[in-house]
Amino acid sequence: MLPFDVLNGRSAIIALLALSGLLLFSSIINPSFMQGARTGLVDITAPVLKAINTPFDMAANFVGGVSGLTNLRAENAQLEAENKRLREWYQTALMLQAENQSLQELLNVKVDAPHKYITAKVIADSGNSFVKTVLVGVGQIDGVQKNQAVLGEEGLIGRVIEVGKTSSRIMLLTDLNSRVPIILEGTRQKAMLTGSNAPLLDLKYIPDDSAITTGIRVVTSGDGGVFPSGLPIGRVSSIENKSIKVKPFADINHVSNVRIVNTSINPNLMSIDLDTFKDIH
Amino acid sequence: MRNAFFTSENLDWIWRLGIAQGFVGLMLLLSLVSFSIPYSDSIRPFFVLMPLYYWSIYRPSLVPVIILFALGLIVDFVSGFPIGLHAALFVIVHLIVKRQRLFLMGQPYPMFWMGFAIVTTFVFVAQWLFFSLINLQLMALNEIIASNFITILFFPFIAMIMAFIQKILPRPPKGY
Numbered sequence: 525m526l527p528f529d530v531l532n533g534r535s536a537i538i539a540l541l542a543l544s545g546l547l548l549f550s551s552i553i554n555p556s557f558m559q560g561a562r563t564g565l566v567d568i569t570a571p572v573l574k575a576i577n578t579p580f581d582m583a584a585n586f587v588g589g590v591s592g593l594t595n596l597r598a599e600n601a602q603l604e605a606e607n608k609r610l611r612e613w614y615q616t617a618l619m620l621q622a623e624n625q626s627l628q629e630l631l632n633v634k635v636d637a638p639h640k641y642i643t644a645k646v647i648a649d650s651g652n653s654f655v656k657t658v659l660v661g662v663g664q665i666d667g668v669q670k671n672q673a674v675l676g677e678e679g680l681i682g683r684v685i686e687v688g689k690t691s692s693r694i695m696l697l698t699d700l701n702s703r704v705p706i707i708l709e710g711t712r713q714k715a716m717l718t719g720s721n722a723p724l725l726d727l728k729y730i731p732d733d734s735a736i737t738t739g740i741r742v743v744t745s746g747d748g749g750v751f752p753s754g755l756p757i758g759r760v761s762s763i764e765n766k767s768i769k770v771k772p773f774a775d776i777n778h779v780s781n782v783r784i785v786n787t788s789i790n791p792n793l794m795s796i797d798l799d800t801f802k803d804i805h
Numbered sequence: 806m807r808n809a810f811f812t813s814e815n816l817d818w819i820w821r822l823g824i825a826q827g828f829v830g831l832m833l834l835l836s837l838v839s840f841s842i843p844y845s846d847s848i849r850p851f852f853v854l855m856p857l858y859y860w861s862i863y864r865p866s867l868v869p870v871i872i873l874f875a876l877g878l879i880v881d882f883v884s885g886f887p888i889g890l891h892a893a894l895f896v897i898v899h900l901i902v903k904r905q906r907l908f909l910m911g912q913p914y915p916m917f918w919m920g921f922a923i924v925t926t927f928v929f930v931a932q933w934l935f936f937s938l939i940n941l942q943l944m945a946l947n948e949i950i951a952s953n954f955i956t957i958l959f960f961p962f963i964a965m966i967m968a969f970i971q972k973i974l975p976r977p978p979k980g981y
Binding site for chain 1: 844845846889892896
């Protein structure tokens with residue numbers, strides 16, 4: 525008899541199936557069931573996943589680089605035109621910044637300090653169409669906390685839902701359980717942005733008489749205190765009957781690097797060097 | 806005194822089994838890791854099912870239910886699934902395949918492959934039913950069909966590697 529034969533018997537199988545059922549039932553009732561064990565195991569597997577991800581990442585970069593070479597000339601012309609346009613915008617932005625600053629000083633407005641970010645690499649994803657989450661290789665020791673907002677290259681992609689010591693799980697905006705309070709830019713209309721496991725996001729709780737058109741920018745409202753206000757999310761892409769769809773700015777299906785908005789750092793509190801106090805005593 | 810366990814025969818037996826178990830571990834990691842390819846976060850082969858099916862037929866002693874249960878739990882923990890879903894699915898798949906192993910062993914390769922297609926379809930349909938039930942809405946089918954299709958397509962390549970590993974494995978005890 526082999527050592528595992530004892531655990532291959534009928535009673536062992538029944539016991540394991542019963543245990544699976546019990547675990548499954550518990551995690552449906554309480555989604556944060558065994559969260560400590562989950563983050564602990566993810567912390568252990570994170571270095572291995574990082575190592576396995578590296579060659580795939582390098583291959584993807586290489587393929588991207590090679591395919592990019594073929595349209596280098598067209599891309600260069602496009603970037604030159606874009607650079608020219610951005611230089612004009614830069615001048616406008618400087619002028620508006622100066623005007624804004626002088627008006628704020630005049631009105632004695634307390635301005636929100638700029639955000640700080642924790643940059644991280646995606647090391648694993650759910651790999652299925654039912655759960656839209658990704659794992660990143662930063663955790664508590666890097667300053668990540670639960671519920672922090674996560675940005676891709678061009679906009680919000682989700683929020684931190686589990687934090688381990690060296691890894692964290694991010695729930696993407698496309699996940700069925702994702703809910704983000706938003707405001708439609710240029711209007712005062714607030715709403716809820718929900719995921720449906722599909723690439724486009726749904727706008728919910730919009731009054732029938734609200735004047736929404738396609739192309740309006742959608743940003744976080746900051747309501748509920750989870751997300752900072754004003755983070756870009758996407759644009760209204762279609763309005764059909766009562767279904768309003770939003771196309772995210774970020775390519776949520778292809779996220780390889782993310783920025784976590786570090787709300788744990790209060791930029792209004794300055795760090796002090798304790799050595800400077802030695803001379804006082 | 807020389808330790809009787811560390812004989813050259815036993816060490817040879819251990820490294821050969823280690824390769825087989827290591828390959829199962831590698832398939833598990835490939836099922837979890839990010840591929841940095843567009844849409845691979847939702848459409849990809851379910852690699853870990855391949856050694857599960859293959860060894861359940863040709864060498865069930867390599868994949869005892871307790872190991873499959875643990876593999877399922879790791880998938881659930883790391884991929885963010887409800888805990889216990891894949892632990893249960895892997896044990897059920899093992900039970901079904903093990904009951905049919907003598908029949909499948911005697912079949913030509915296309916039938917063996919079709920058996921795998923049935924197993925992956927069962928797993929994906931079970932996942933779909935589970936999530937449709939807990940979310941009280943029918944989940945989209947297109948990505949599941951695509952994942953199922955590419956899992957079936959990838960199987961012959963992975964099966965070739967496992968056939969090679971099978972050749973170097975030590976002879977199973979009588980009755981296995």
